[in-house]
Amino acid sequence: MTAAPTLHFCADPGEFLADAEAYLAADPVVGTVVASVTRRMAARRAEGVALPEDVWWLVVRDAAGAVVGVAMRTAPFPPRPPFLLPMPREAATALAEAWHQRGERVRAVNGALPAARACADEVARLDGGRVAVAQHTRLHLLDRLTPPAPVPGALRAATTDDIDLVTAWFGAFTADADEQAGRPRGASAHETPDRAELLHRIRDGRVWFWTDESGAPVHLTAANPPSFGVARVGPVYTPPGQRGRGWAGNAVAEVSRRLTAEGARVCLFTDQANPVSNRLYARLGFRPVVDMVNLVLVD
Known part of the structure; x- marks a missing residue:
């Protein structure tokens, strides 16, 4: 009989990286979210910022x-929602069984298929409810x-000096993306970085505007710093009144060119329900790598 996998939880991101660094480095594209x-x-912890007490990371070993x-x-x-990278079904x-035993209530699971689905199905079996898809995403x-x-x-x-506009457009991104994908505005739970985090990103040079001929910002593209040689672009946001003019394609292309010139490989996520963005990125040269999903447990 094959031994069951072992699960090691930790609350220290540094401890997790020490244990998982080689694993993340072996497939840095698929691991981009966890790594970044x-x-x-x-x-932030090294800067003295306290992390929430209930955050955790997990390493699975055979x-x-x-x-x-x-x-x-x-x-x-x-x-x-917890976020899972690919792992054996068991x-x-x-x-899910560990959460149940710990008394940790989990009513949403995000991450790579099929692991996220297997985990959510087990949560539903143990704690009740049914699994519903909130969003299908694809990493390119x-x-x-x-x-x-x-x-x-x-x-x-x-x-x-642009912090107010950056904050507003980061905040509008998810609601507008829901609408473009045919979902109710605000249907997708999503993190909007706080002002301090956005200032960090701006100072790091990882937020850009496309400006029109008058110099006015008409579009925003951001990116994460490279982790294990991979930089993830996002969000990519054009206000409704500026769409259809080519701002997004040109901005993402130029940001991608700059990141590539720095030596990074470039990836991004798309919402599978938004054909416009999927076609745009395919034309730019992005190719699918893995399908991911945001699942919710409906009581």
Whole structure:
């Protein structure tokens, strides 16, 4: 009989990275969310910022001690969904059983398929409810950049003087994305970084505007700093009155060119229910890597 996988929870992002670094580095594209979020939280902790007491990271090991999966629960927004990377099915179900035994109420699970679905199904079996899909997402990697037709204007880095507009557009991104995908506005639970975090990103040079010929911002594209050589673009936001003019394609292409020039591979997520953005990124040269999902437990 094959030994069951072992689950090791920890509350220290540095401890988690020490255990999981080689695993994340082996597939840094699929691991982009876990790597970037964990490194950001480790950096904030080093700066003296206290992390919430109930966040955790997980390392899954097989019988030989090899890491075969990781997960985290760091989302500050309700229902605070854990995020799973690919792992054996028995590990995904064991994770649900561990939550049940710990008395940890989980009513949403995000992450890679099929692990996220197996985990959510086990949560439903143990704690009741049924599993519903809130959003299907797809992770894409830039293969070879194909620049779009040029449009007037230029890319410029946001400055701290732009913080109010950056905050507003980050906040509008999720609601507008829901609407574009045919969901009610605000249907998707999503983290909007606070002002302090956005200032960090601006100072790091990871937030850009596309400006029109008059110099006015008409679009925002942001990116995460590279983790294990992979930089993730997002959010990508154009206000409703500025859509259909090519701002997004040109901004994402130029940001991707700059990130590639820094030596990073570039990835991004799309909402599978939004055909406009999926077609745009395919034309730019992004290719699908893995399907992910946001699941909710409906009582």
